[in-house]
Amino acid sequence: MSDFFSDPDNVLVFDFDGVILDSAHLKREAFAALYDDQPQPLRRAVRAYLGRRGGQPREVKFRHIEAQILGRQADEASIDTLCRRFKADVEQRILATPAIPGALAFLDRHRGRLPIYLLSATPEHELREIVARRDLAGHFDEVIGSPPDKVTGLGQLLNRHGHRAGRTVMVGDSYNDYRAASSNGTGFVGVTADPAASPFPADVTTTLDLHGLEAALASWQRQASSSGVS
Template identity: 30%
Template structure:
């Protein structure tokens, strides 16, 4: 059993960990990339699902540079990201998407241990969603893209002088694991069976956590 009393700080991914938002984000990519061939969009969606911790900015660049094999400007990426954000703000303000298993734990323990969100989602959009759904009160700070997650974790550690040896990142993607290991903090997988039984610390339900 994982015992969080060993930690002095908890860092949380958002999509797939605190909110079941990945299917909604699929719809965002489909909307923005509707003018392009469906088989290419399908490849982007596969990349998106595998790399949940990466930002939409990275994913749009990947779509053009790796899938379509053509250049894309920063202005184009920003415009697509803004279009994507408009869709997200409309669809994600939905309490039914919240993952109560993890959020019940957050609500029980946020006074005992400082918690932060470090997400691949757009930071401005994420803060708005968390405020609108009354989640912001549980977190010391909420951070998102376009800053890469590895850098976000580093900035939180430095800003609050947290001990990496007593800090853990809870996530559902390989990008979360990579951000944790790059900063010499622990990683715990959640809501992704790929992390279960594969040598990772893993939580199947927060109801079993002390």
């Protein structure tokens, strides 16, 4: 069986926060901090929700928190205000946050060997600015943010470039990333620093960080080959 990177028909699609940059926890804390004025039970509920809902657009999270946890209606102007407060709080910290171990070396090693894309729930104009300022744009064939949601975004990516779902692997750190891959029939490798708290089904191939991504992709390829996926 050939190496994953020796086949030009194979495709990689990366999430951003928690996969390329070590920023997922930073963003969860910034979300939670916006509700520090709430009673402790509500603060705990907000944090519990944020711990389960990585990989979703911030507007979706704010609407859920406002309506389902705080029990109050929020119009578009209120959601927009929350989004702007969130962006202002995290913007500079995102620019300084370290990369996930192994991420930059992995991208350097495999740049140009096969199509590599970035797909994030971060608003696209903001994502492109961060990627450019972190000097990462040259590592990706396309940088895609929200809208749309990741399920739709991944499907549109496959159609736009004519990639086969069975030869495409999404690399993500949240269940929403896994759901995007499953909904589109692509492969998936999960990144989870704590396997005991993995959000993924037990049969999903995972890696602690991107130092182990080559081995994880080789494992995924063996499983796909044995199951006849192509």
